[in-house]
Amino acid sequence: DQQVKQNxxxxxxxxxxxxxxxxxxxxxMFDYFLWYKKYPAEGPTFLISISSIKDKNxxxxxxxxxxxxAKHLSLHIVPSQPGDSAVYFCAALKGGNTPLVFGKxxxxxxxx
Amino acid sequence: EAGVAxxxxxxxxxxxxxxxxxxxxxxxxATLYWYQQILGQGPKLLIQFQNNGxxxxxQLPKDRFSAERLKGVDSTLKIQPAKLEDSAVYLCASSLxxxxxxxxxxxGTRLTVT
Numbered sequence: 123d124q125q126v127k128q129n130x131x132x133x134x135x136x137x138x139x140x141x142x143x144x145x146x147x148x149x150x151m152f153d154y155f156l157w158y159k160k161y162p163a164e165g166p167t168f169l170i171s172i173s174s175i176k177d178k179n180x181x182x183x184x185x186x187x188x189x190x191x192a193k194h195l196s197l198h199i200v201p202s203q204p205g206d207s208a209v210y211f212c213a214a215l216k217g218g219n220t221p222l223v224f225g226k227x228x229x230x231x232x233x234x
Numbered sequence: 235e236a237g238v239a240x241x242x243x244x245x246x247x248x249x250x251x252x253x254x255x256x257x258x259x260x261x262x263x264a265t266l267y268w269y270q271q272i273l274g275q276g277p278k279l280l281i282q283f284q285n286n287g288x289x290x291x292x293q294l295p296k297d298r299f300s301a302e303r304l305k306g307v308d309s310t311l312k313i314q315p316a317k318l319e320d321s322a323v324y325l326c327a328s329s330l331x332x333x334x335x336x337x338x339x340x341x342g343t344r345l346t347v348t
Contacts, residue, residue, distance in 0.1 A: 126276070131274075154335055156335060158339075163243075163341065163342075164341050164342075165238070165325055165327070165339030165340050165341050165342050166277065166325070166339045167339065168336070168337070168338075171335060211276050211277070213276070215334055215335060220334070221279040221282065221290060221334070222277075222279065222334060222337065224276025224277050224278070225276050226274060226275055226276050227275075227276055
C-alpha cells in the first residue's frame with residue numbers, strides 16, 4: 123500500500139527552465155511534507171518542507187505547493203540548473219513520533 | 235560539523251551468510267534511524283532508537299535482522315542469515331530528540347547478496 127506516490131520515475135528539463143515534480147498521498151492524516159534530494163552514492167539530503175496549515179513554501183529557487191483537497195503536492199525548481207540533476211523523494215509525516223513515509227522518487231535530469 | 239558516518243560503504247555476501255553495518259550519528263543526536271532502500275523504491279524505516287531504547291521496530295524482519303545501540307551513540311544493524319531480497323542500500327539517519335522532520339542521512343551501505 124503506497125501511501126506516498128511519485129508517479130513519474132523520471133523527468134528531463136532544459137537548463138534555465140522550470141522543473142515540476144509531483145507527489146500524491148492517500149493518507150489524510152499526514153500533516154507535514156518534505157522533499158529530499160539524493161545524489162548517487164550519497165544519502166538523501168533535506169531540501170524543503172511544508173506544513174499542512176500552509177499551501178506554499180518558498181526557499182530560493184525551490185517552492186513547494188500543497189493542495190490538501192487533492193492530496194497533492196509539487197516541487198517547483200526555477201530556474202533549473204545542471205547541479206539539480208538528482209533523485210527527488212517526497213516524504214510525509216503524520217504528527218507526533220511516527221515514521222517518515224517516502225515515495226519511490228523521481229529522477230530529474232537537467233540538460234545544459 | 236561531522237555528518238552521519240556509515241561503514242562499510244559496500245558489501246557483497248552470499249545468501250545465508252551474515253553481515254553487520256555500523257553507524258555513527260551526528261554528535262548530540264538522540265534519535266537514530268535505520269532505513270532499507272531497495273532499488274527503485276524510497277527508503278523504508280526498519281528501526282528507530284531514542285537514545286539506546288527502541289521506539290519503533292514494526293517493520294524490522296526480526297527473524298533475521300537485529301539492531302542495537304549500546305550507550306546511546308553508535309549503532310549496528312545485523313542480518314543473519316541474508317537472503318537475496320535483502321540486497322539494498324541501508325541508510326542510517328539521526329536527529330535531535332523527536333525531530334522526525336529534521337533527519338540527517340549517512341551515505342549508506344550498499345549490500346549485494348548473491
